Amino acid sequence: xxxxxxxxxxxxxxxxxxxxxxxxxxxxxxxxxxxxxxxxxxxxxxxxxxxxxxxxxxxxxxxxxxxxxxxxxxxxxxxxxxxxxxxxxxxxxxxxxxxxxxxxxxxxxxxxxxxxxxxxxxxxxxxxxxxxxxxxxxxxxxxxxxxxxxxxxxxxxxxxxxxxxxxxxxxxxxxxxxxxxxxxxxxxxxxxxxxxxxxxxxxxxxxxxxxxxxxxxxxxxxxxxxxxxxxxxxxxxxxxxxxxxxxxxxxxxxxxxxxxxxxxxxxxxxxxxxxxxxxxxxxxxxxxxxxxxxxxxxxxxxxxxxxxxxxxxxxxxxxxxxxxxxxxxxxxxxxxxxxxxxx
Amino acid sequence: xxxxxxxxxxxxxxxxxxxxxxxxxxxxxxxxxxxxxxxxxxxxxxxxxxxxxxxxxxxxxxxxxxxxxxxxxxxxxxxxxxxxxxxxxxxxxxxxxxxxxxxxxxxxxxxxxxxxxxxxxxxxxxxxxxxxxxxxxxxxxxxxxxxxxxxxxxxxxxxxxxxxxxxxxxxxxxxxxxxxxxxxxxxxxxxxxxxxxxxxxxxxxxxxxxxxxxxxxxxxxxxxxxxxxxxxxxxxxxxxxxxxxxxxxxxxxxxxxxxxxxxxxxxxxxxxxxxxxxxxxxxxxxxxxxxxxxxxxxxxxxxxxxxxxxxxxxxxxxxxxxxxxxxxxxxxxxxxxxxxxxx
DNA sequence: ACAATTTCTCAAAACGCTTTGGGCGCTAAC
DNA sequence: GTTAGCGCCCAAAGCGTTTTGAGAAATTGT
Numbered sequence: 001x002x003x004x005x006x007x008x009x010x011x012x013x014x015x016x017x018x019x020x021x022x023x024x025x026x027x028x029x030x031x032x033x034x035x036x037x038x039x040x041x042x043x044x045x046x047x048x049x050x051x052x053x054x055x056x057x058x059x060x061x062x063x064x065x066x067x068x069x070x071x072x073x074x075x076x077x078x079x080x081x082x083x084x085x086x087x088x089x090x091x092x093x094x095x096x097x098x099x100x101x102x103x104x105x106x107x108x109x110x111x112x113x114x115x116x117x118x119x120x121x122x123x124x125x126x127x128x129x130x131x132x133x134x135x136x137x138x139x140x141x142x143x144x145x146x147x148x149x150x151x152x153x154x155x156x157x158x159x160x161x162x163x164x165x166x167x168x169x170x171x172x173x174x175x176x177x178x179x180x181x182x183x184x185x186x187x188x189x190x191x192x193x194x195x196x197x198x199x200x201x202x203x204x205x206x207x208x209x210x211x212x213x214x215x216x217x218x219x220x221x222x223x224x225x226x227x228x229x230x231x232x233x234x235x236x237x238x239x240x241x242x243x244x245x246x247x248x249x250x251x252x253x254x255x256x257x258x259x260x261x262x263x264x265x266x267x268x269x270x271x272x273x274x275x276x277x278x279x280x281x282x283x284x285x286x287x288x289x290x291x292x293x294x295x296x297x298x299x300x301x302x303x304x305x306x307x308x309x310x311x312x313x314x315x316x317x318x319x320x321x322x323x324x325x326x327x328x329x330x331x332x333x334x335x336x337x338x339x340x341x342x343x
Numbered sequence: 344x345x346x347x348x349x350x351x352x353x354x355x356x357x358x359x360x361x362x363x364x365x366x367x368x369x370x371x372x373x374x375x376x377x378x379x380x381x382x383x384x385x386x387x388x389x390x391x392x393x394x395x396x397x398x399x400x401x402x403x404x405x406x407x408x409x410x411x412x413x414x415x416x417x418x419x420x421x422x423x424x425x426x427x428x429x430x431x432x433x434x435x436x437x438x439x440x441x442x443x444x445x446x447x448x449x450x451x452x453x454x455x456x457x458x459x460x461x462x463x464x465x466x467x468x469x470x471x472x473x474x475x476x477x478x479x480x481x482x483x484x485x486x487x488x489x490x491x492x493x494x495x496x497x498x499x500x501x502x503x504x505x506x507x508x509x510x511x512x513x514x515x516x517x518x519x520x521x522x523x524x525x526x527x528x529x530x531x532x533x534x535x536x537x538x539x540x541x542x543x544x545x546x547x548x549x550x551x552x553x554x555x556x557x558x559x560x561x562x563x564x565x566x567x568x569x570x571x572x573x574x575x576x577x578x579x580x581x582x583x584x585x586x587x588x589x590x591x592x593x594x595x596x597x598x599x600x601x602x603x604x605x606x607x608x609x610x611x612x613x614x615x616x617x618x619x620x621x622x623x624x625x626x627x628x629x630x631x632x633x634x635x636x637x638x639x640x641x642x643x644x645x646x647x648x649x650x651x652x653x654x655x656x657x658x659x660x661x662x663x664x665x666x667x668x669x670x671x672x673x674x675x676x677x678x679x680x681x682x683x684x685x686x
Numbered sequence: 687a688c689a690a691t692t693t694c695t696c697a698a699a700a701c702g703c704t705t706t707g708g709g710c711g712c713t714a715a716c
Numbered sequence: 717g718t719t720a721g722c723g724c725c726c727a728a729a730g731c732g733t734t735t736t737g738a739g740a741a742a743t744t745g746t
């Protein structure tokens with residue numbers, strides 16, 4: 001708690017009004033006084049009290065992020081750290097605070113209600129939307145500006161979102177494998193309660209069907225995206241009577257596991273078996289160095305965070321009217337984990 | 344923004360004073376009226392405005408976390424997500440908000456100053472302390488309650504912290520390897536600007552020296568903890584004239600990379616070469632299933648988050664006087680990545 | 687039955703800021 | 717030389733709470 005506006009004003013022998021105006025760039029104050037005020041403020045380390053300012057202006061200058069923690073499988077989405085980092089950059093630049101609420105998903109709606117009712121935030125970011133997600137309807141009804149990182153289905157009302165083109169990315173990746181001669185392509189997906197996973201599966205299925213290839217349920221698997229899951233998937237699938245010759249997966253971590261499972265079986269990636277992964281470009285999960293290890297559909301989640309936050313700020317400050325949407329395309333980067341099918 | 348206290352009072356035909364007291368559990372209000380007020384408040388979905396409450400009480404009911412983003416190598420610490428999740432649990436339980444500030448590390452001090460001066464938070468959590476870290480001195484001087492996740496050296500004044508016994512963990516792990524007959528043990532450490540990395544190195548070195556083993560600089564390496572780093576370390580070290588027979592590393596991700604590097608060279612973990620890793624028990628980086636894959640020094644960072652937050656709340660609410668400290672021991676769990684040295 | 691308590695309730699001030707609605711002293715205009 | 721206009725500044729109200737200091741009503745004591 002530093003110095004107060006009143007104190008600063010007293011020290012300058014000015015009224016609080018004038019000091020406030022001088023600092024907030026209002027025109028009706030003499031340029032000389034403004035300089036004097038600004039200098040004094042800087043020297044005294046004066047920063048306006050957030051709460052008082054918020055009370056007076058009716059705005060919190062803060063954005064809320066609610067991080068759902070699945071009650072059944074308590075996994076924190078690894079995406080989250082980089083997205084937050086990106087969003088945080090945008091908020092600081094704009095002078096906004098970020099308030100985080102980590103809650104079990106059965107208490108999630110209350111968390112949103114509370115954040116809004118208490119006036120703690122001016123806007124909300126919705127993370128990890130499920131395929132059927134009631135949060136969008138709830139927030140629309142509550143009338144608080146919000147932005148979804150991803151999308152959700154079966155929502156009638158328009159809403160703001162930023163998503164990557166998951167379907168297209170996985171469609172292209174599948175086509176790429178098909179062009180290399182692969183016919184039995186496995187999909188090791190994330191949890192299919194999540195919207196992004198459904199879209200990825202759709203992309204995979206369209207490409208397969210367009211190429212006249214059968215969809216074998218034995219080649220599709222979905223679970224929480226971890227390394228051991230990838231390992232098990234590889235091991236089990238390769239022991240099938242007619243094993244896949246290529247894998248498509250949703251995360252670097254799963255790809256690590258796949259690679260280990262395949263290598264354990266004496267297979268070489270890019271030769272006997274191909275792997276394409278989605279790469280969120282997480283700072284702590286680099287896909288090799290300059291030249292990518294895995295062939296991947298890549299899209300920076302950090303950048304997504306930056307963009308989504310900026311869009312939300314546009315809405316919150318009234319510079320743009322919702323709904324704002326942004327569909328980012330993922331790049332298909334070719335690494336050494338894919339190769340032409342060999343008999 | 345929901346209903347206001349004044350409105351609620353008017354609807355009940357009571358004064359704001361009485362309503363406030365009824366809701367906050369003050370004794371000087373009739374039990375019958377209290378019931379009436381509470382019911383009405385619940386029905387109207389009344390929640391006190393955070394800012395107004397804060398202004399009146401002089402407390403923000405919020406804790407700040409400043410996440411440093413190294414300007415040189417922009418890696419978000421993967422630890423961070425689970426720690427935040429744990430801390431978040433504690434805060435919600437106590438009715439506190441968490442405000443996050445993601446800043447480049449050259450703007451970090453300003454972030455702390457600002458959070459405090461603007462009265463946005465009642466307390467601060469310090470992440471990822473460096474070996475020499477000016478933040479502790481700064482915060483002590485600013486007089487805001489704070490808690491460090493980890494420790495820092497060469498600080499004269501006492502401060503509150505929660506840390507795991509990094510030195511002891513790595514000492515025990517090294518001893519364990521020595522008992523298995525290993526003499527050439529490599530340390531693949533995190534960045535040694537970080538305090539935890541120094542302590543781990545100390546633990547390793549004490550155990551080596553106590554056993555009369557030479558410290559070979561060629562067997563020690565430190566960098567950002569990623570999978571590719573582990574891979575390179577394994578490959579390069581095993582190509583040395585006298586390669587190590589065991590590895591000790593600071594992170595699951597590095598361990599993944601080590602394993603790949605070693606397996607690529609035709610070595611089997613737990614047979615030709617041993618690996619012990621530190622396992623932060625991150626939800627998305629499980630060390631196998633029920634039976635651990637890697638032998639590891641394990642300590643849940645999620646749990647650390649919960650504890651650290653609770654301790655900070657004790658200080659902030661005045662229930663305890665700083666400094667509060669907590670040293671958690673890591674468990675040494677035995678997996679299949681270690682084995683007796685064979686000639 | 688009257689004073690002394692105790693119970694319950696309220697009006698008003700305070701928290702630190704922004705914003706509204708003047709007001710004072712100049713200069714420009716007629 | 718009055719009026720109008722402008723530039724600069726201020727007092728006071730208001731934001732939604734909590735908290736202080738009192739007061740009315742009900743209860744107790746004698």
